[in-house]
Amino acid sequence: MQSALALLLVVATVGVRAVPFSLVDTPAKCTNPTKRVSWHDVSAEDKKAYISAEQCIMNAEAKLKKMPGAKTQWDELVGLHQILSLQIHSTGTFLPYHRYMLHAHEHLLNQCGYNKGLPYWDETRDAGNFSISPVFDSVLGFGGTGQGTSKCVEDGPFRNFTVNIGPGFTSQPRCVNRQITNALSSYCSASAVQKAISPTTYEEAWRAIYSGPHLMGHIALSMMNADSITSNGDPLFFMHHGFVDKMWADWQAKDPKRLTEISGLNAQDPKVGFLEFPGGIEEESKMWGHPTTEMKAVTPDPTTGDKGGNQTTLGHVMTSLGIIPDTTLENIMDTKGGYLCYEYV
Template identity: 40%
Template sequence: MRLTWILFAIITADAAPVHNGERAACTSPIQRKAWHTLTREEKKSYIDAEKCLMSLPAKLGLAGPRTRFDEFQKIHVLHAPLIHGVGAFLPYHRYYVQAHETALRTECSYAGAQPYWDEPRDAGNFSKSILLDPETGFGGDGVGPNNCIADGPFKDYMNSVGPGESITDHCIDRQINDCWSEGAAQKNVDACMKITTFESAWNCLEGMPHRSGHRGINGQMMDVFSSPGDPLFYMHHAYLDKLWWQWQSKNLSSRLNEVTGPNQGTFFIPGGVNGRLPIGSPNGTIPGGPNGTFPPFGPFPPGNGSDCNPVPGGFPGFPRLPPPQNGPWIKIDGDPANITTLGHVINVEGMIPNVTIKDVMDIQGDVLCYEYV
């Protein structure tokens, strides 16, 4: 653990401390860029670093993973029911992507920053995205009875974690759906940016922009537990983090301290097979309601995917974790009852040191030090 702290300190060394209660500032933020803007050499460097993580042996002692890459997937599996449909959704995934970036830089000699997928560029046409190029990207669609990706740098990688919470060997699978990817359109992002409160903005961002990225790729990316088994996960969630930072920056002094919501959401929906549930709810909504449950996603402009054919397999749910109405709650360190606060502890199983939500509200503060360009 001491070595982990030292490496994390090195990677965030340009972050300055808070003085007199003022916002901390990092002096030399690394630049997270859109994949579309990277040079061929920059793309290769990132892909090589990801393949490096896939070659390094696991070391956290978690059940299932063989490699460091698998360990990231397992961490997401372990925490999935408490990091979706909850107030910690955006902060947790911000720090989770940071942990991945840190591993690339400290363990795999990667000199760049985590790139992101500028998804509105490809909305409605994910199948033609340059991210799926077999030579300079992540490979294309799945083929055959198991929908395994058949080209690109990750075609032969075998996940040892998933589907869901299971531990099995399986390929990285995709079933790209251009219709569902229409929800990544800029108009849906713009709808979220107009919202003025964190709870509604988080609800909006976790809705159409988030779900469309997962639905558009489908396959493993549609598994709420084990979706990080597809390397596209980190491109997608870096993009979502960019959107949250864009929203925060509209009123930074206030929004650096604004977080709320339940710690246990309503991704429990009865029915389905192996935790995978049918999607077909109208207007892109998921049932929700009062008493600490997660409200419906939206509203969104037309073109939200509600007229698309159902995604095969449906949407993974959490059949073992119904949202309690009045408790007892699963205790989250740093939080009272079922309320997400700035003191909420983000646990990444020792991949990098645990922090609080307050620590990651600012991407150019005393813990994080990056910017989006």
């Protein structure tokens, strides 16, 4: 009986292995996770390497020719966020998709020679007084608050840099801009984070993270005029979203069952749109317009992998339009699951 069971297991295992994967992402084992370290604790040498890799992405010519208006690889990353913005905000895919996008960003950094773990910004350490944070250093950071009416960042490594995507669903060359409001940054405190990751269901947790420290951080930083569609034009966006991703990872770490727990819509309900704005998509489009025909032509079907339904499932297929291969949501649930292999320290 036991040997029959063993045989059955062998057959089952071989059977699973024999299934051809249509997606290029057969998870390997994660034995030595890379460390994602807060910018405070990154060495000067690694900060320089990260910044110069970021500049390399910004200077690299666009190669996918899919994101309308993109001239550089940075523009392609911003264009990706623009094209998917009505699917990945205020939905169940918000946390997983931004985790996947950090991974796509990491791939571009790797190609530009940066091979350490992705840094992030532990905002709890600067909450209430963001402007003193080392992330705003003009040499070993992202430059400070913007100047003049344009709020262009005029110091630091990105001061002369042009983003060609945005605002909203347009493609107009503009500076990296931001505006720090210290008072609002207190909503990114350790206690605010604890509150955001205290819910017991994924549905409540993503909403608490989204509307809590995630949203408040965006408002406190006002990156790219706080444009919900293209705020990732500011490289600081990825520091903030590492912080957001850590919140999800910390929530998941409280119970192993949470590594398979997913729910929520896979695209915005047009009547609701962004949770933080009233009126739904039509009303909100007065701020940033509509996706253009060219954008619509490359916008993925948000139900792909979700059996055609509007609810996010583990089978949900995430695409970066070619920056990295498509993958399933299941593969990115665990930051140490093999497809991904990192941890926040």
